[in-house]
Amino acid sequence: MSFTFVLGALIILTVAGFYLGRSRSMASAGGTASRLHSRPHYYGYFVALWCGIPTILILGVWTVFQTPIVEMIVQGNLPERMLEGDPAQMSLIMNDIRNLASGNITSGEITPAVQAAADQYVSLVQTSALAKFVLILVVGIAAIAYARGKIAPSLRARNQVEKTMMAILIICSVIAILTTIGIVMSLVFESYRFFEKVSPVEFLFGLEWSPQTALRSDQVGASGAFGAIPLFVGTLLISFVAMCVAGPIGLLSAIYMAEYAPLKVRGAVKPLLEILAGIPTVVYGFFAALTVAPFLRDQGTFLGLDISSESALAAGLVMGIMIIPFVSSLSDDVINAVPQSLREGSYGLGATKSETIKRVILPAALPGIVGSFMLAISRAIGETMIVVMAAGLGANLTANPLEAVTTVTVQIVTLLVGDQEFDSAKTLAAFALGLVLFCVTLCLNIIAMAVVNKYREQYD
Amino acid sequence: MGEVDMSNAVEVTAPMASSDAARETKFHTRGVQVFYGEKQALFDVDLDIYENEVTALIGPSGCGKSTYLRTLNRMNDTIDICRVKGKIELDGTDVYSDKIDVVHLRARVGMVFQKPNPFPKSIYENIAYGPRIHGIATGKEDIDQIVEESLTKASLWNEVKDRLDEPGTGLSGGQQQRLCIARAIAVQPEVILMDEPCSALDPIATARIEELIDELRDNFTIVIVTHSMQQAARVSQRTAFFHLGDLVEVGETGKIFTTPQDQRTQDYITGRFG
């Protein structure tokens, strides 16, 4: 009586409901569909929904609660002596029972009591599955019978089906929103715990970042330093370098694609550029660490510059290449969205192509272009892998792109990697950093969206 | 003048007593053929357009009026698949020859489109755009003057003089179309091509634009495409009737509407098809 089997039965039942409802509606109208309030298939959906929704709910709820309830019963039936152990001991025993029941290897030898419990476990699960199956069958068939009985030519099946569909859609979007809110809440909550240990002022404005010292409580400087400014500066620096690459290249290639390229070239170049966005960032990281960084270092020595082998420049350059498609693809779309009539209007006044682009098309598309830049920047700020591999971990407070810097995301990773208790200031700092990062990218996205929307209004 | 095209155009512009002496040919087109890819949209169109006159192009939808109009300022160049054959002369110079720069051509032959298409800039900037790119005016005062003059000529000045900084897209449809006409005038063209300039407008706005066209005739040569026979009768001196890519008949507007020579013209203006 596996889950898939029950699900299959449920689906068959629902589909059957659809056909039953549809044929019933036709019969009730004496074979003329026009006498029905709604088209026949809506009566089919009507019955199918009646059957499908309750049974799926039963299936879901039952599946979720089956295991805890079964375990509670099994645990309650264990001999007194075993129940007295501490919680850790108890969970070990339950684990044994579970493993035994599913035929896995257990720890240590099996006492008869555990064996008995496991047998009970298995039988309970089987009973439960059977009961579930029967219940679903009964409810499903009953629902079909009920809904089918309600079918009459005057039944407003379409309205009801559409209302139900709308409710389902709303529920789905609410789930998505709630999940997001949950994630944000956990960020806020953990950050709050962090700020109980470290003051927000120190965190937001402190100039020194060295959380590592907080590892052992007997160490000197055990409190660590949680000034995040070096991280913010590092992030900004790398994003700035990245935008210096992606901005001009992306925008100019967008202009080429939208205005100059023949249709065929555009059809080939645009997807090619978009492939750049599909390359895993680790690969970019390799490229940055193994090719670009050494190259820059060698060129630096040649020019008499001291470029460290892990530099913001290398990471920024490669990141810039990575986000070119964000700029170019979106800008290309907004430039294309500028109505042809504006171009013709400009040409009609004797403007050249470049005058038209500079003075009519780009100003008209500017809000959208700004939007694409914002999205690219928030992508750059959130990028981790390239920085880990090419810009290093040292939290230097510097504006010199030739030195190693680190970023917010990289620090989050390093803070959480390895065995840590989850209540030290060190690990909690990761949440605070995450919160800041979230706020910044959220602001950027909101600005970008507002700007893009404003642009949309202009031509309608 | 007054020549008869061998195929099907019946040129009925016999010398007219009143205006003929002053009449100068602005556009002289012979054997114009236009192809969109393989498809031929115009067949051997022979048409003359005279200075300081309004020439109306009429005909059923898809007969090639816009196509013909757009050959005059080479607007067809912007369409990749479009090819133009034949002789199209502006003041005796072939507009498709190397001697004419398309940018200069379009400065001399302005265009107003079917749908008003103001730039998403201020009203002032919409007008100043053309003069600036052609270097007609550089100083602020010169441009101010051009803006005022053009808007006045387009009879829009009184309505917008206090809001020149507001976006041109915020005007009403009729105002936008007059703004586009003002924008075209600002470049001081010799010819203005209008492709159904009133099709998006209400009768009142249409009447104002028709008045405007009549006034503009003193300084400019105007070619207008229209679907309204009444409009053609009201604003134009000469009318050309197109049908399925052929120029069927061209002549004095009054004559075309009262005594058309060709059966197809007759059918069209009496509303039997198209």
Ligand SMILES: Nc1ncnc2c1ncn2[C@@H]1O[C@H](COP(=O)(O)OP(=O)(O)OP(=O)(O)O)[C@@H](O)[C@H]1O
């Ligand atoms: N860009 C284009 N690509 C391909 N064919 C075109 C194009 N523009 C016009 N045509 C074709 O050329 C022919 C003439 O079109 P044109 O636009 O000149 O007609 P029109 O007389 O202006 O019609 P309307 O009164 O509807 O504006 C039509 O058959 C049309 O399908």
Ligand SMILES: [Mg+2]
């Ligand atoms: Mg047309």
